[in-house]
Amino acid sequence: MSTGILYVDDHEIFHECMRQMFTQRNDMQILAIASNGQTAVRLATELRPDVVVMDVRLPGLNGIEATRKILSTQPRARIIGLSGYTDRQTVLAMIKAGARGYVVKDAAFNELIQAIQAVASGKMYLSPGITSVMLEELIAPAHADGAAAGLLLSRREEEVLRLAVDGFSSKDIADHLGLSPKTIETHRSRIMKKLGLKSFADLVKYAVREGLTSA
Structure with a gap:
């Protein structure tokens, strides 16, 4: 198409x-x-x-x-x-x-x-x-509160976070992990709430700072 x-x-x-x-x-x-x-x-x-x-x-x-x-x-x-x-x-x-x-x-x-x-x-x-x-902009010194927030994430949420910031869509992540897109959206929402983030740019910044990307 x-x-x-x-x-x-x-x-x-x-x-x-x-x-x-x-x-x-x-x-x-x-x-x-x-x-x-x-x-x-x-x-x-x-x-x-x-x-x-x-x-x-x-x-x-x-x-x-x-x-x-x-x-x-x-x-x-x-x-x-x-x-x-x-x-x-x-x-x-x-x-x-x-x-x-x-x-x-x-x-x-x-x-x-x-x-x-x-x-x-x-x-x-x-x-x-x-x-x-x-x-x-993205690479900044790690903050203690950021590290503490990271401990709140489950292993599955961390997997979703890594894939999301690497550019995968919710559907791609769902296919990769064998879950439904709706479940992935729920995970993403929980991640943002747990980390106190408001945008995808904030999520990328956090992931780079905490070494949660594949790069």
Whole structure:
């Protein structure tokens, strides 16, 4: 089945280029193109695209706020930040808003395709050039209260946590552990509650800090 994409960018010079590039693929298609955040939010609601490729710097409602608005009504939406900005503040703001990926604009088209494929399958994607930006934020000295919280997790919850932060979706984790997706969602909810975390970004930060990733 073809992956439906909402492409959001205020530079119209890229619009036709993207249309032409995606028409050469059978597995993806551009459903619509938006030039600003307000239109992106409206089209995301109307079209329910599989993936939203969102420029970060947009006139009016910027890409970060548009991402928050889309996710407030469509929590399962998969959004990729697209920007020429690679500074720590911009990248982290987009990820913390809920984006599942971030691609720099000077990347090759094939990298954008890789990002869309990863995010559409429930994983995360970061351009190699900005990985260090995220590591600076995620790798922090371990805190005693964090270690204590980790002791509250059962062995099964720890397994779910490791797989989740490695990019596996709830369905993938369920298949891997021989459980139902509903059970995995229950485990994830309990993990967040036990650790006092509010977002997936917080969960990743905790896992990296406590050495609970496969990397």
